[in-house]
Amino acid sequence: MGIPHLKRNLEPYAERGPIKSCKVTIDGPALAYHILGLCLNGTLKSSPFEQPSYGRLGDMTIAWLDQIVKLGLDISVIYFDGFLPKAKRPEREKRLLSSSKQLQNYHLANPTGVPRRRAHFQENGTVNLFPRSRGKGATLDAPPPPFMVPAVIDALRSSKYSSRTKMVAGEADGYCAQNVSATGGIILTSDSDLLVHDLGEDGCVVFFPDIDIDPNSGCLTALQFRVKTIQKRLSLKPQDGLSQLAFEMVNNPHASLEQAVAAVKRNRAVSNSLEEYAEFRSQYDDPETARRGRVFGGQELDPRISEIALDCLPSPDGDDGENYRQLAVYLPFLLDSPSRTSAWEASQACRNMAYSLLQLVKGEPPREMTEFRRLQSLSAGSRTDGFESLQDLQHSLSGLETTMSLIGNALPDGLSKFMALSFFWDIKTTVGKGRSDPLSLQILRQSFLGTLQQETWDFIHLLAQTQATYYSFRILDQAIKFARRNGKGTMDKLMKETTLLESQLTSLPPLKSFPSLVQFADSLQGFLSSGSLEGLKALNTDCLGSMQVVSMLDAVQLPPPVSKKRKGNGGKKRKSEHSVHAVARPSRPRNPFEALAGREEDE
Numbered sequence: 001m002g003i004p005h006l007k008r009n010l011e012p013y014a015e016r017g018p019i020k021s022c023k024v025t026i027d028g029p030a031l032a033y034h035i036l037g038l039c040l041n042g043t044l045k046s047s048p049f050e051q052p053s054y055g056r057l058g059d060m061t062i063a064w065l066d067q068i069v070k071l072g073l074d075i076s077v078i079y080f081d082g083f084l085p086k087a088k089r090p091e092r093e094k095r096l097l098s099s100s101k102q103l104q105n106y107h108l109a110n111p112t113g114v115p116r117r118r119a120h121f122q123e124n125g126t127v128n129l130f131p132r133s134r135g136k137g138a139t140l141d142a143p144p145p146p147f148m149v150p151a152v153i154d155a156l157r158s159s160k161y162s163s164r165t166k167m168v169a170g171e172a173d174g175y176c177a178q179n180v181s182a183t184g185g186i187i188l189t190s191d192s193d194l195l196v197h198d199l200g201e202d203g204c205v206v207f208f209p210d211i212d213i214d215p216n217s218g219c220l221t222a223l224q225f226r227v228k229t230i231q232k233r234l235s236l237k238p239q240d241g242l243s244q245l246a247f248e249m250v251n252n253p254h255a256s257l258e259q260a261v262a263a264v265k266r267n268r269a270v271s272n273s274l275e276e277y278a279e280f281r282s283q284y285d286d287p288e289t290a291r292r293g294r295v296f297g298g299q300e301l302d303p304r305i306s307e308i309a310l311d312c313l314p315s316p317d318g319d320d321g322e323n324y325r326q327l328a329v330y331l332p333f334l335l336d337s338p339s340r341t342s343a344w345e346a347s348q349a350c351r352n353m354a355y356s357l358l359q360l361v362k363g364e365p366p367r368e369m370t371e372f373r374r375l376q377s378l379s380a381g382s383r384t385d386g387f388e389s390l391q392d393l394q395h396s397l398s399g400l401e402t403t404m405s406l407i408g409n410a411l412p413d414g415l416s417k418f419m420a421l422s423f424f425w426d427i428k429t430t431v432g433k434g435r436s437d438p439l440s441l442q443i444l445r446q447s448f449l450g451t452l453q454q455e456t457w458d459f460i461h462l463l464a465q466t467q468a469t470y471y472s473f474r475i476l477d478q479a480i481k482f483a484r485r486n487g488k489g490t491m492d493k494l495m496k497e498t499t500l501l502e503s504q505l506t507s508l509p510p511l512k513s514f515p516s517l518v519q520f521a522d523s524l525q526g527f528l529s530s531g532s533l534e535g536l537k538a539l540n541t542d543c544l545g546s547m548q549v550v551s552m553l554d555a556v557q558l559p560p561p562v563s564k565k566r567k568g569n570g571g572k573k574r575k576s577e578h579s580v581h582a583v584a585r586p587s588r589p590r591n592p593f594e595a596l597a598g599r600e601e602d603e
Contacts, residue, residue: 002191002192002193003192003193003195003196003246003249003250004249004250004253005249005253006192006195006196006245006246006249007192007195007207007225009249009257009260010195010225010230010257011223013229013230013233013234014223014224014225014226014230015223015224015226015229016221016222016223016224017221017224018214018217018219018220018221019072019073019186019206019211019219019220019221019222019224020072021072021073021074022073022074022184022185022186023073023074023075023076023183023184023185023186024068024073024074024075024076024185024186024187024188025076025077025079025176025179025180025185025186025187025188026075026077026078026079026176026187026188026189027079027172027173027176027187027188027189027190027191027194028078028079028080028081028149028152028153028156028165028172029080029081029149029172029303030172030188030189030190030191030208031061031064031078031152031188031208032057032061032148032149032152033144033148033190034064034190034208034209035057035060035061035064035152036052036057036144036145036148037209038060038064038127038128038129038131039051039052039056039057039060039127040052041127041128041131043121044115044117044118044121045141045142046106046110046114046115046141046142047114047115047116047117047118047142048114048142048143048335048460048517049114049115049116049117049121049454049455049517049518050117050118050121051142051144051145051517052145053123053512053516053518054145054147054148054151054511054512054514054516055151055512055513056123056124057145057148057151057152057155058151058152058154058155058156058512059155060127060129061152061155061156062155062156062159062161063127063129064129065161067129067130068211068220071213071218071219071220072219072220073186073220075161075164076164076179076183076185077164077165077166077179078156078161078164078165078166079166079168079172079175079176079179080149080153080165080166080167080168080172080303081167081168081170081171081172081303082167082168082169082170082301082303082306082307082310083168083169083170083171083306083307083310084171084307085170085171085283086326087283089328092330092372093372093375093378093381094378096330096333096372096373096374096375097375097378099143099333100333100338100374100375100376102143103143103333103335103336103338103374104338106141106142106143107337107338107339107457112455112456113453113455113456113457113459113460114142114455114457114460115455116454116455117518123518130211130212130213130220132212142335143333143334143335146332146333146334146335146467146471147332147467147471147511147514149302149303150302150303150304150511151511151512153165153167153302153303154510154511154512155512157300167301167303167306169310173189173191173193173194173197174197174284176189176194176197177194177197177198177199177203177284180199180200180203180204181197181198181199181200181203182200184200184202184203185203185204186204186205186206186224187199187203187204187205187206188206188207188208188211189205189206189207189208190207190208190209193284195225195227195242195246196242196243196246196284197284198284198285199227201228202226202228203226203227203228204224204225204226204227205224205225205227206222206223206224206225207222207223207225210222210223227242230242234261235261235265236261236264236265240281241264243280243281243284244264244267244270244277245260245261245264246280247270247276247277247280247281248260248263248264248268250280251273300478300481301478301482302474302475302478304329304330304331304332305475305478305479305482307329307330308327308329308355308358308369309358309361309479309482311327312327312358312359312361312362313361313362313486314361314362314363326370327355327359327367327368327369327370328369328370328371328372328381329355329369329370329371329372330372331344331371331372331373332471333373333374334373334374334464334467334468335460335464336374336460336461336464336465337457337458337460337461337464338374339457340439340461342373342374342382343461343464343465343467343468344371344373344468344472345429346422346425346426346428346429346465346468346469347422347425347465347468347469347472347473348384349396349400349425350400350469350472350473350475350476351371351384351472351475351476352369352384352385352386352387352396353393353396353397353400353476353479354472354475354476354478354479354480355369355384355386355479356386356387356393357393357476357479357480357483357487357491357494357498358479358482358483359386360390360393360483360487360490360491360494361482361483361486361487361491363487363488363489363490365386365387365389365390366386366387366393367386368383368384368385368386369383369384369386370382370383370384371383371384390490390493390494393494394493394494394497397494397497397498397501398497400501401497401500401501401504403421403424403539403543404417404421404501404504405500405504406538406539406542406543407420407421407424407535407536407538407539408504408507410532410534410535410538410539411530411532411535413507413530414507414508414509415509415513415515415523415526416526416527416530416532416535417507418469418470418473418507418508418509419466419515419523419527419532420527420532420535420536420539421469421473422440422465422466422468422469422470423438423440423441423444423466423536424536424539424540424543425469426438426439426440426462426465427440427441427540427549427552428543431546431548431549436548436552438552439458439461439462439465440462440465441552441553441555441556442458443458443459443462443524444524444527444528444533444556445555445556447521447524447525447528448528448556448557449560452521452524454517454520454521459520459521460517462520463515463517463520466515466520467514467515470508470509470514470515471514473505473508474508474511476501476505477502477505477508480498480501480502480505481502483498484498528556528557533553533556533557536553537550537553537554540553
């Protein structure tokens with residue numbers, strides 16, 4: 001996750017020049033964020049409407065790799081994290097809390113809605129893959145696209161770089177270091193931690209933002225950090241000089257480079273903190289990997305799903321340690337409304353089934369899982385209980401398949417099918433709380449009336465909720481496939497249910513076709529114009545049996561009432577229900593949808 005100021009302090013001791021033809025090992029997550037930065041160059045970073053689509057991120061990733069290959073580099077391997085050590089959990093939770101606070105501040109700065117795209121913005125404009133400078137964005141940025149890394153992995157897996165794309169049972173940087181130490185070459189990364197790893201005699205680190213194309217020669221150039229050379233120039237010990245320097249800088253972050261180097265030469269920090277230094281050094285000498293990794297093999301999983309899967313595989317040595325007893329998942333961070341319940345909430349049941357299937361691989365009953373999503377404070381996360389028995393899980397899987405079958409019969413199109421399921425869960429969750437204002441129906445009503453405002457937090461939150469539903473089904477799909485390959489005995493008892501569910505999930509769109517902020521309004525219009533509301537109505541009738549809900553659904557496409565002029569009103573029309581913020585009287589409404597006035601929950 002980087003050592004503060006290490007790269008900046010060592011820049012004078014690095015060498016700027018052409019990158020000679022050689023093998024390169026690529027830090028996959030850093031590559032994904034680098035491509036995002038390139039796509040955001042010149043955009044209004046406070047507006048999520050100007051963020052690139054997942055399809056564009058994938059295309060630009062392939063284009064960038066094609067360009068460095070064309071200019072003489074040989075891509076050895078691209079590593080992605082498939083497992084992060086338990087020791088990183090406190091830091092991950094702090095980062096999640098920080099992201100949550102940033103979202104709250106972003107919401108406070110834009111209380112009526114997020115900034116829209118500028119009139120001159122071109123969604124598919126040219127991206128400079130090797131800019132000589134980066135434009136500065138707004139002071140308060142929107143959160144990055146939540147499924148960016150798995151979308152880039154999807155693009156790589158379907159490209160000519162597929163065989164060189166590896167999901168590993170640990171952190172990508174450790175595998176990058178091991179590969180370069182063994183085979184030589186350069187690591188491309190944005191993580192200064194790589195400077196502390198053992199990279200062998202000729203190992204070199206190049207940071208993505210430093211890569212440029214020389215306008216005269218047309219060659220790739222960059223600031224190149226050769227660890228052994230830097231240690232010699234600083235007169236540090238060749239074995240672990242940079243490691244000791246990094247340790248000193250972590251413990252004394254305000255010290256200058258000269259002060260830190262002097263302290264290392266006096267052996268001050270290390271001699272005073274032998275145990276702490278040994279612990280610090282161990283994460284680079286012997287990075288923690290999942291012990292189950294040798295039987296893992298990547299298996300086409302997303303990084304966050306891979307972590308749970310590895311925790312649920314039986315340990316080869318029969319000792320499961322603490323990881324299995326403390327199962328946790330860090331869900332992608334969504335852009336949703338902080339004044340509402342997390343957008344992940346409505347699709348919780350789907351993910352619970354996925355977690356239980358993964359745990360059954362071990363042959364033991366599912367136990368509770370901790371989900372980390374938007375946080376108000378450092379906490380233990382949100383606990384999700386496992387199913388009490390295999391029969392309960394079997395019943396839930398069967399019920400979900402029935403629900404998907406019902407909607408699938410009415411809506412064969414994958415996009416409409418999963419949108420309808422998302423709206424169904426929103427309605428079910430809202431009605432279950434004793435409320436009569438499902439957000440999905442509010443937004444559909446506004447779409448029908450032509451009063452939809454795409455920048456509002458209601459619209460943003462419904463999109464996040466829909467994306468969460470789509471991704472929850474993706475988790476379930478990958479969990480079924482993984483459990484089928486690795487489960488024994490127990491999974492045989494669920495063969496019928498999982499086979500039927502897997503068949504239903506074949507129509508789940510890929511990440512690049514997930515609902516996006518730019519396209520969601522059109523998707524809502526398409527949902528209404530295609531008659532999909534009737535399928536949603538049938539689903540609610542069969543599964544909820546609530547005439548109140550059916551009345552709400554009927555009201556979505558009722559024409560607005562005609563306002564009549566009255567004496568004394570100056571010829572002005574009364575505020576009618578097609579006003580986004582109109583609040584209907586609860587008594588004797590002519591339109592049952594009037595109860596769905598657009599307002600945010602106080603949760």
